Amino acid sequence: MSENEPRLLDSGEAALVVEFGSTVDPAISDRVLALDDALGADPPEGLRERVPTYRSLMLHYDPLVLDREALAERVRALVAGAVARVGTPTLWTLPCCYDQPHGEDIAQVTERTGLSAEAIVATHAGATYRVYMYGFAPGFAYLGGLPKTLAVPRRASPRPPHPRNAVVIGGGLAAVATVPMPTGWYVIGATPARLYAPEREESFFIGAGDLIRFEPVDCATFDALDAREAAGERVARPEEASR
Amino acid sequence: MTALVIEAAGPGITLQDGGRHGYLRYGITAAGPMDPLMHATANRAAGNPLDATAIEVSTGGLTVTAEGGPLGIAMVSRSFRISLDGAAVPDAVALTLEPGRTLTVRAGASGAWGYLAVQGRIDVTPVLGSTATHTRSGLGGLDGRGLAAGDRLPIAEPRAGEVSPHRLVAPWLDRDPKKIRVVLGPQDDYFAADQIDAFLTGPWTVSPRGDRMACFLDGTPLKHAKGHDIVSDGVAMGAIQVPGNGLPIILMADRQSTGGYPKIATVIGPDLGRLAQAQGGTQLSFRSVTVAEAVAARRAERDALREPVPRDPVVRTDFASDFLLGLNLVGGVTDGRP
Numbered sequence: 102m103s104e105n106e107p108r109l110l111d112s113g114e115a116a117l118v119v120e121f122g123s124t125v126d127p128a129i130s131d132r133v134l135a136l137d138d139a140l141g142a143d144p145p146e147g148l149r150e151r152v153p154t155y156r157s158l159m160l161h162y163d164p165l166v167l168d169r170e171a172l173a174e175r176v177r178a179l180v181a182g183a184v185a186r187v188g189t190p191t192l193w194t195l196p197c198c199y200d201q202p203h204g205e206d207i208a209q210v211t212e213r214t215g216l217s218a219e220a221i222v223a224t225h226a227g228a229t230y231r232v233y234m235y236g237f238a239p240g241f242a243y244l245g246g247l248p249k250t251l252a253v254p255r256r257a258s259p260r261p262p263h264p265r266n267a268v269v270i271g272g273g274l275a276a277v278a279t280v281p282m283p284t285g286w287y288v289i290g291a292t293p294a295r296l297y298a299p300e301r302e303e304s305f306f307i308g309a310g311d312l313i314r315f316e317p318v319d320c321a322t323f324d325a326l327d328a329r330e331a332a333g334e335r336v337a338r339p340e341e342a343s344r
Numbered sequence: 345m346t347a348l349v350i351e352a353a354g355p356g357i358t359l360q361d362g363g364r365h366g367y368l369r370y371g372i373t374a375a376g377p378m379d380p381l382m383h384a385t386a387n388r389a390a391g392n393p394l395d396a397t398a399i400e401v402s403t404g405g406l407t408v409t410a411e412g413g414p415l416g417i418a419m420v421s422r423s424f425r426i427s428l429d430g431a432a433v434p435d436a437v438a439l440t441l442e443p444g445r446t447l448t449v450r451a452g453a454s455g456a457w458g459y460l461a462v463q464g465r466i467d468v469t470p471v472l473g474s475t476a477t478h479t480r481s482g483l484g485g486l487d488g489r490g491l492a493a494g495d496r497l498p499i500a501e502p503r504a505g506e507v508s509p510h511r512l513v514a515p516w517l518d519r520d521p522k523k524i525r526v527v528l529g530p531q532d533d534y535f536a537a538d539q540i541d542a543f544l545t546g547p548w549t550v551s552p553r554g555d556r557m558a559c560f561l562d563g564t565p566l567k568h569a570k571g572h573d574i575v576s577d578g579v580a581m582g583a584i585q586v587p588g589n590g591l592p593i594i595l596m597a598d599r600q601s602t603g604g605y606p607k608i609a610t611v612i613g614p615d616l617g618r619l620a621q622a623q624g625g626t627q628l629s630f631r632s633v634t635v636a637e638a639v640a641a642r643r644a645e646r647d648a649l650r651e652p653v654p655r656d657p658v659v660r661t662d663f664a665s666d667f668l669l670g671l672n673l674v675g676g677v678t679d680g681r682p
Contacts, residue, residue, distance in 0.1 A: 159578025236602030
């Protein structure tokens, strides 16, 4: 087996993990997403779900329809050919209000980093993030690309549930946390853009591999944009990203 | 409109269909039944699609009545105490619930979940293509929550069922929870060979603090060979993760879609229900099987549900408990009350 060949790991008889590596690395993520695209473009019958993560693609399948070896063969063939992603990722600009009451943990981040509130906002909003994966909760997007000066460890024990669509940092990563949950992350703002809206026709619109920037807005603007989202509009602005 | 009325419901009773599939990549858990085989059996007995919406009944107990017309019901459990207007009926039963009569389900000596399927369609609005309830994220079912007294479930295209109660004969639901089959991996290489053996041999005791999200095991802690943190990857139902304290956690229907602990093994699909039915305190161990063996077990399950579920009439005058116990129809009527 060549070093570049992924490991195929069974998780029971109905899920196959295609593991490209064991670390958080954009190059590994690219390979995961290239295979995800290739399988999505022409899915074998019996393939039920594809779950891209930082370093692996989990394939849930119906083993009474799709044989494990047939799926493994298909994956190996596609990995050999699928070296780049099919499409170009989209760069999304998400409005973000860092002011109170939204940025409720900013003072704690100041304590842990020594950065002023203004510096925290400028640093966070100055970066471009990559959506590595969703996990943990509906629409919870894990974002890589957080500047090192904001790399605070996660809390030892979770804080009470955050409001919906919270913009959070912790453990060296950033995230958008759509559904209120107790969290070990720090809440530094909120976006009116709803990454997850089960009642909307397109419940999700940002894919793994897409890029995100945050644009600071004040509370009045946040409220106005939130009202537009509530009326069914989408306030996140897309543009094609150059890679 | 005909409706099934919830007169009383303990905690943890939810509507579940076959699960919300297609959105795991966005962090949406499938939910769906804890015991997929028993859920499918109840639907089969009710003449519904196998993945139709049914009530998952916890050990908290449930009392229902019919409104607007008679409703055919298939209520399937192992050892739950079920009664119609106070008279005991078998623990897996098909009957017609007439308006004015009351069906009561109570926990019994064994089993953690039962399924109540209605002949017709429980008419709740699907969310993301499914009615499965995931209470942690407030999705599906009735407003994303468990059922409660006063809830009214509208039934579309209702059909009456058996005129008198019939015992459902489903021997494939007689499963011993003491031996659970697993496929090793995906992260069994995080454990030395002696720790894999220790994991399989156990014995492990099912902790009472389990829920729809996870089954916790108590026993001798396992040791990791290369740490207990991994970069998050996908999590299948039945995945057995071993966190830092060395005690295995089996991730069930309401699990998160991804996780960051090594997963030593995965419970095979056909044994998920067997495990889910184990009450707190149950001792169990694991047996490693190949993917091919697991698929064969899955095929046998599917074949069992191809034909209608066999049924025997229960004659009402025969409801003396000694008669029923003699037939082993209502284990738990006179003993084993929790």
